[in-house]
Amino acid sequence: MEAATATTATDERPGTAPASGAARIEVTGLAVHFPVMRGQLFRREVGRVRAVDGVSFSIRRGETFGLVGESGCGKTTIARTILKLLEPTGGTIHFDGQDVTRLKGGGLKRFRRQVQAIFQDPYSSLNPRMTVGDILREPFIVHAMGLDRAGLDREVHSLLDVCGLPRRIAGRYPHEMSGGQRQRVGIARALALKPELIVCDEAVSALDVSVQAQIVNLLEELQKAFGLTYLFIAHDLGVVRHLCRRVGVMYLGRLVEQGDADALFDRPAHPYTRALLSAVPVPDPAIEAERTPQPLDGEVPSPVNPPSGCVFHPRCPIAIPECAAAPPAPRAMGADHFAACIRAGTPLPPSLALAPSIPIEGAAP
Numbered sequence: 001m002e003a004a005t006a007t008t009a010t011d012e013r014p015g016t017a018p019a020s021g022a023a024r025i026e027v028t029g030l031a032v033h034f035p036v037m038r039g040q041l042f043r044r045e046v047g048r049v050r051a052v053d054g055v056s057f058s059i060r061r062g063e064t065f066g067l068v069g070e071s072g073c074g075k076t077t078i079a080r081t082i083l084k085l086l087e088p089t090g091g092t093i094h095f096d097g098q099d100v101t102r103l104k105g106g107g108l109k110r111f112r113r114q115v116q117a118i119f120q121d122p123y124s125s126l127n128p129r130m131t132v133g134d135i136l137r138e139p140f141i142v143h144a145m146g147l148d149r150a151g152l153d154r155e156v157h158s159l160l161d162v163c164g165l166p167r168r169i170a171g172r173y174p175h176e177m178s179g180g181q182r183q184r185v186g187i188a189r190a191l192a193l194k195p196e197l198i199v200c201d202e203a204v205s206a207l208d209v210s211v212q213a214q215i216v217n218l219l220e221e222l223q224k225a226f227g228l229t230y231l232f233i234a235h236d237l238g239v240v241r242h243l244c245r246r247v248g249v250m251y252l253g254r255l256v257e258q259g260d261a262d263a264l265f266d267r268p269a270h271p272y273t274r275a276l277l278s279a280v281p282v283p284d285p286a287i288e289a290e291r292t293p294q295p296l297d298g299e300v301p302s303p304v305n306p307p308s309g310c311v312f313h314p315r316c317p318i319a320i321p322e323c324a325a326a327p328p329a330p331r332a333m334g335a336d337h338f339a340a341c342i343r344a345g346t347p348l349p350p351s352l353a354l355a356p357s358i359p360i361e362g363a364a365p
């Protein structure tokens with residue numbers, strides 16, 4: 001799918017900064033395949049998990065780009081490849097115009113400072129044997145930032161302040177804190193080296209609803225204060241709509257629809273996006289009682305043997321024979337809205353009626 005770069009009208013939603021100018025990150029034709037090996041003595045490759053297969057998108061400076069899709073569709077694989085924890089099988093990733101796959105030496109060190117991550121489970125991503133103070137001092141030491149003890153303490157206090165944590169927490173261990181406090185520590189650690197891009201992989205998914213709203217608000221405040229760019233991966237479409245200016249929908253390693261969040265949520269064009277959105281319960285009980293959303297037929301196919309043509313065709317409620325022939329090219333559905341479907345925008349069965357709105361409880365409007 002083509003990277004969508006057109007800018008739409010700005011709005012007042014926090015976290016959806018009017019991100020004009022060059023792309024902070026540009027992913028083009030990204031493929032990540034994992035070999036499937038067999039044999040005890042003579043290991044040989046018998047297939048490939050096509051976890052990500054030809055994904056293109058860009059994120060502008062100061063923008064939040066959401067990535068959604070069912071479990072196993074390749075979201076974390078994209079995140080880990082952007083973070084340089086995995087090597088791509090094909091395609092390119094450019095960060096501020098530089099080819100990430102070719103970075104070495106000083107360029108790579110700078111990249112490791114500029115791109116940080118926040119994960120779903122702060123408990124497993126924080127070292128249980130280190131105090132919060134040690135956890136927050138560590139990035140400055142690893143990256144040899146040349147700070148003395150007093151300088152390190154000043155940085156730790158400032159990180160705790162901006163993340164809404166009391167300074168006394170610096171002496172505590174992860175198990176002595178609540179889930180929300182631990183995630184704030186995870187965010188503080190990600191902020192330590194003044195990053196440009198933060199990859200948030202299910203960063204609020206494990207939290208209670210009220211804590212989730214607080215962390216969403218904190219991410220928005222930090223974005224405004226520091227001009228951060230976010231790649232925000234989540235299952236919760238309400239949170240994604242609230243936080244993201246642009247969104248990509250993944251299915252079986254492909255981006256099937258992407259673009260401006262309002263356009264995509266209000267006028268989803270791809271049958272898979274419509275099915276995803278129709279599965280979200282409507283908060284109004286009267287409207288919900290009238291709806292009869294039905295899950296899609298069948299299982300997600302194996303990424304080792306994806307279907308021919310449009311990989312969604314075995315489950316698509318409006319598939320026609322041509323759908324199995326060739327992968328559909330992305331079609332423009334608006335100024336910044338693309339759908340990879342030869343029948344994009346075709347009316348769907350009433351069972352896929354959409355939820356009119358998805359508010360997120362407790363988050364700033």
Ligand SMILES: Nc1ncnc2c1ncn2[C@@H]1O[C@H](COP(=O)(O)OP(=O)(O)OP(=O)(O)O)[C@@H](O)[C@H]1O
Pocket residue numbers: 034049050051069070071072073074075076077078303
């Ligand atoms: N190291 C690996 N080796 C083999 N297959 C892998 C590996 N990592 C991921 N996969 C496979 O790649 C596919 C995509 O996985 P990924 O974790 O990226 O999905 P996801 O969208 O993040 O799912 P979830 O929503 O459950 O977190 C899955 O089929 C998964 O089993």
Ligand code: SF4
Pocket residue numbers: 270271272310311312313314316317318319320323328340341342343344
């Ligand atoms: S290309 Fe065909 S199978 Fe794929 S989503 Fe569109 S209508 Fe459905």
Ligand SMILES: [Mg+2]
Pocket residue numbers: 075076077
């Ligand atoms: Mg994942």
